[in-house]
Amino acid sequence: MGNIKDKVAIIGMGCTQFGDLWKMGVPDMIIECCYEAYKDAGVGPKDIEAVFVGNVSSSMWTGSTVTEALQLDKIPATRVENNCATAAEALRVGAFSVASGMYDTVLCVGFEKLKDYGSGALEMPGSMHPISVVGSAPASFAKSAVQYFEKYKIPRDKGKEIIAKIAVKNHANGALHPKAHFRRAITLETALNAPIIAWPLGLFDCCPVTDGASAAIITRADKAKSYTQDYVLIKGLGLAVGRIDPFKGKFRSDVDITFWDETWVAAQQAYEQVGIKDPRKEIGMAEVHDCFTITELIIYESLGFCPRGKGPEEVEAESFTLKGDLPINTDGGLKSFGHPVGASGLRMVYELYNQLLGRAGERQLKNPKLGLAHSQGGTPGMFQASVTIVGPRD
């Protein structure tokens, strides 16, 4: 297997405000984040040689949705999809297209327009199994919480408190980001007393339904300086896709829903490319897929940031807050920044990029070193897990 390390540079990024974007259509969202990225990179429409588009929820959106919005004329445009890892996938495929030598400058854009569906929950694709649809995403992850508490003998009340602290952390971080969906710090009591969505998960254990779009312009590392002095390098890309479709009632008796196997494998792929031996020490910050608080707790262990079963201790020690030794979800994560499914992976890289370039304002970390972005589509039993590691130029 090859290695993507230091072959591709991110020279410009953009991100819309995340939230209930009633006044913006999909083209408006695409224009906003892509023109921010153009300006940042110092490029224009005519510099873009190919487009990779990430979107999940609607088959009506295609690669041409972006070429139409941006009026990019007769260039390659491809829609990619990998559930909640879709935006990460757009960046990943774009990076390979550049690394192959095929294109010099590529636009990767992810977007999702969920609020127009009129539903308070994530619209599931219509192609799902007609009989054995086994529930919403919160219900799938809630079962991991029940089993995690059982396995590690954590009383359910105590377990609820531990995961609530993750929501409190992410809301505190998101309050510091002007583009976050929810810019409101919450207390532990607020989180614990919220209505139940999928027992034992309450409202603040769940990420919201959000509109948003995010974009990156990438180029060959050796060409980056011809555009800008401010850029970051892609250091590693991992992707692991599971092989059970829980949407059809399928499950397997050796699946452990208290650990994200696919995330572990994707991380190992990326760590190997970068040469990381001790991720806890070598990774300086991480944006992880906190679709639910229990998901983030298990991600700590699945990315190797702490041993299995030790996530709760790290939460209590505040290891992953802005002041901790490994800040996680410094922009608020899915929980507070919002989760427009096809945009989230690029939004994560947007935060790492801004941290590495010293543009993170109140959230700015002192010496972020390597940043890790983790996306995870699917539900316990089968994930599409993606790990993207970026680092400073030179």
Added chain:
Amino acid sequence: MVGICSYGAYVPLYRLAREVMVLEGKGGPGERSVAGADEDSLTMTIDAILDCTKDIDRGSIDALFNASTSSPFAEKQLAAAAAAALDFRDDIVTADFGNSLKAGVTALRMAADTIKAGSAKKVMVSAADCRLGTPLSAIESNSGDGAAALLVGDTDVIASIEGVYSLSSDFTDTWRPANDKFVHVWSDRFALSEGYQPLVRSAVSAAMKKFGVEPAGITKLILSAPDARAHGAMAPALKFDAKTQLQYPLFNEMGNTGTAFPLMLLVAALEQAKAGDTLLVAGYGDGVDVMLLKVTEQIDKAKDRHGVLGYLKSKKMLPGYAKYLRLRHLFYVEPSRMTPITPGLAQLWRERDSMYKLHASKCKQCAWIEFPIRRICPKCYSKDDYEQVKLLDQKVTVYSFSTDTIPTIPEVTDPPQGRAIIDFSGGARMELEMTDFGKIEDMKVGQPMEMTFRRLERQGDVAAYAWKVKPVR
């Protein structure tokens, strides 16, 4: 000797106190059973047959006769659907008996005749009803939901069928027009004085004369009746002692369960019967079917059942009348704005061995078991080299569970729904809907569960059913 070889029953978990079934003031005494939002005559039939066949090879059954006046289908057979879900053989005869409240006892008689004629060795007879009276009517209050199943055969008989007598009548007291969901009733007094009372009296008297028995020779008289008063008055009219000889009618615990009612009372009688007891059963509606049974020495072999009495003990009271209306789909529910999911009949048909029969695949090379059936073994990668194994009778425990207030389907009548991942004792694991789970906080990882076939709530006119799981009752 032709007779009943096994019995089973089903009473839904929910009960409604009759005192709340009024606009104001206080309603009648006792409580009635209420089917859950995902239950109907098909699902209750299957639950009753599961109870009846706990220790019986369902592959040995040659016919399924099912009775109901409240089938969810006007065209589409419940017996065939139940036989498929219960994994009966396919070279069997299936038939639905309907349109009359006596259809349950009629089906039992026809099963006995089928066996006597030598055209089957074992016939499963089931009856289920989930009838609707107009809101706050006497029929609504008196009715209950439930099902019974009786296996009829000529070996290992626990109660022999000693005689049958039938009377046909066009007397109309209750009826349900096609395209109407509610049962209607003519004047109560007319219904009793010119219908129920003379017809049952004359049929039971004629039957006893035909069988050559006197009231003193009957251990229990098992009578269907529209309500408790009519039921109580019939025993003295037939010269039976209401206190000792009349099978307790369960009006205060369950209510009149329609076609299933006389058979459920028969099951309740069998649950308490001893060898040598004689039972006289009468089913009423468009005439009367009467049957004389004699309990044999084998009766104790069939006692390991939930039965009617067992299921009646496990219950959950509904908080009020509005919840009853909601469970019976008589309440307008604001539709979700999500895209409707229409069940795909072709896809269901392709996957029927897994989805209906609950078969898993077992790899012939490495013995790995997986549900649903998988063509490529995930362990040794053998292709199309598996045998099908049955999960339905395996022990089930719960690996994890949750509630779900955000279902992915358009409209849920009884939120929150339940979700679970379960382990079968043979090694398969499955993720599915959980129903009848009571308080979620009281559930424990690893607790025993049981499978139940339930209706899925889906938009459109295509009925979708699937196996769900529930805590053992």
